[in-house]
Amino acid sequence: MNNGWAKWAPATETTWSRLPADAMALIDVADAHRLAAERARLPQATARILAEPTYSVRNRFRYWERLIRRMEEGWAPDGFYLVDEYVNDLESRDQIDVLGAAEPGLLTGPLGELLASLDHRFLAATLDDGGAELRLQAPRLGELEGLNARWRRVPRVNPWS
DSSP states (O other), X not given: OOTTHHHHOHHHHHHHHTOOHHHHHHHHHHHHHHHHHHHHTSOHHHHHHOOSOTTOHHHHXXXXXXXXXXXXXXXXXXXXXXXXXXXXXXXXXXXXXXXXXXXXXXXXXXXXXXXXHHHHHHHHHEEEOTTHXXXXXXXXXXXXXXXXXXXXXXXXXXXXX
16 A cells, blocks of 8 residues: 555655665564554454554654655645644654664664655754744643754744644
8 A cells, every 4th residue: 555655755665665684674573563552552353454553664754754745845735734743743753763762773774864864854844943833732742841852843834823
């Protein structure tokens, strides 16, 4: 199932096609743990049919790249994007860091290069407002203390205001 990833996350798709076996082995282990966690929250009948985790390592990279592409394109085609979706994408990006801390070798080579490129593009597509917009739009986040500096950035073109 493609779901348009070739359009929304072409760099991720290209990188995945050239990952070495040792990186894929680390990803497979991380994805197996994630799949077990996702299945544990589902009714048994639904859990049995879940073949891969929604928040797999690959999907986290896809979500991050899709967010960036949408910001770069001014939220085309419809411009509709909720602040909760932005928060979810930031959380997915944070989880890439968690995975990298657990498996330091994972974010080297092609994946490290991809992540550095995506993060650079994110910085270019956002503005640092000190977290004011997210505190306003998503007060449950609190003061954003302890969160990565990404949480203090907002899209240059704000789709939820």
